[in-house]
Amino acid sequence: MSLSTGTRGETVPTVPPVSPAADTADTHAADGVDVGALLERGRTLSTPVLRAAVDRLASPMDTVAAYHFGWIDAQGRPSDADGGKAVRPALALLSAEAAGAAPEVGVPGAVAVELVHNFSLLHDDLMDGDEQRRHRDTVWKVHGPAQAILVGDALFALANEVLLEIGTVEAGRATRRLTTASRRLIDGQAQDISYEHRERVTVEECLEMEGNKTGALLACAVSIGAVLGGADDRTADTLEAYGYHLGLAFQAVDDLLGIWGDPESTGKQTWSDLRQRKKSLPVVAALADGGEAGRRLGELLAADAKSNDFDSFSEEEFALRAALIEEAGGREWTSQEARRQHAVAVEALDDVDLPARVRAQLVALADFVVVRRR
């Protein structure tokens, strides 16, 4: 359920390309935007500041955090593990440029958003019992539940610290936006967990949950640099609209990968979201379908909820549920939803006066995030 979980190897065959550029194999879009360079810039400018912030933590939290970020391995040796695509830092730097400021102005925002994102990953992995992330054991598996809780707490506190120590009015406004996004992120996780135990969840409820869990922090990434750069609330709100719908589009793709993704690329188990009884978009869309497949799926999931054997289900059991979801239209609906949200995100950019280059880069990043995660 996270933007930085996936890798370039993922394929989402049922999402049609939104533009010819999106179908090319490298990271150069047809309009000349080098998305790879944008992501690399975000990483290069934000990582040293992120590492310096993490170094402030009391031992052993600094080590545990360094393991989580992939800077060291479980034995404490230097490592260069996959730290995710770093879409949020790239967006936070572009956000500063959207307000006419230098990209560096967005760096504390990029770092703060990454800290909040990783706080949520540490706690969510523990709550969900996820043992693997980015092809490595999760923190609670390696360092125990207490460290996962503590280090998550510490990263959350550090996020506010990094912003507030700037000491400007703008930093106060940026922190307030980050706090609002963090609360929505927590609301979303609470909804996600409660939905696992409910027989029926509507598509609207699912979209609200995903908007909280994924949309709000991505929205904040796209506004935080601009706020630090002095943008007014209207500009920040419009940038947030782009980020929010981009987050919903991303999550729709992630929901497809959570069922049909290749474990080699996703770094998770097969049928990952089905194993966790996630009421993700393909599932709720299929359940909302009035046909035979949707009805059978509903009966199966209701029985699963009461089953004591669920944890020992075979691959075939999950494959059957996935096939029913597809037959009931849940896969196709979710693919279309990803395209719809992508279109709304890009349209939102028309409501703000942006430098042409920044606009093209935000569009290219949207294409990359939603369609070209392969």
Add this chain to the structure above:
Amino acid sequence: MSLSTGTRGETVPTVPPVSPAADTADTHAADGVDVGALLERGRTLSTPVLRAAVDRLASPMDTVAAYHFGWIDAQGRPSDADGGKAVRPALALLSAEAAGAAPEVGVPGAVAVELVHNFSLLHDDLMDGDEQRRHRDTVWKVHGPAQAILVGDALFALANEVLLEIGTVEAGRATRRLTTASRRLIDGQAQDISYEHRERVTVEECLEMEGNKTGALLACAVSIGAVLGGADDRTADTLEAYGYHLGLAFQAVDDLLGIWGDPESTGKQTWSDLRQRKKSLPVVAALADGGEAGRRLGELLAADAKSNDFDSFSEEEFALRAALIEEAGGREWTSQEARRQHAVAVEALDDVDLPARVRAQLVALADFVVVRRR
């Protein structure tokens, strides 16, 4: 390990009263300060704002938080459980008055500090495996570990939200102080946990841990109202010095109660801190003693650390350890440390220009918190 854990019924027989007033049974000090009224004012002014903040949480987090605060019972029925003495809110309101502002100015600070304090209780109880708090089952026991994590996170976020939505420069400064205190609180819990697994911890390390875990947030409670009321950094820092040493004095008393406290009053098990292998002040002071009792204690605790039977130890086993701690001077040293820190706290008030009434009230609260928790 918390200011609001205890109840009036606690006795700390080895701490001599710091003033005749401290020996009286009611809450009226000799100088005419009505401590009970101060605590009641803090509760009365802050609780409605705290409840309104908690009401913002998404379901079921609002219910879980209401249970934690004692507003409802495990079945969701309205309840009026012991919510603690509310020393922090009382201090935050006095803090505003220390800066010449109305006590109401300190209310958002009081609420924010209570939210951070309770965030830490929710997470610490889970990490420590504590099943009881204030004579009731802890949140993770009643609502499960995931809710304890989530609701803790939500209260932490809410603390910043409550302050930042004021939108003033002062609120930004107050939030920054709260964030620093929160990080120290988390550092302290990390140290506390790591010390449980270490054979030796020095008295200095223990005091540093307790300063982080208890001193920092109490310090923040005493400065946050003043900052919201427009106090300069020097005034705020001096008030923090009072609060920090008050916190250390409090914690010394709490450490005594953690070993010799009456379960009826503390709401915890007998020998609670010994059962958790806490390296609290009486333990580290006893271990630092060069005599026979300290040496024997060290041998026993080293053996305990490797023992598989520790969890089934009898009352007598813990009573033996407590007796050795007392024989090695750990109990007496900790009693004296409480008095030393209390004296430093009160002396710190000389460095700031305070209204005489506010000063007398701060002194009376210090007497109450440190000596009169019975």
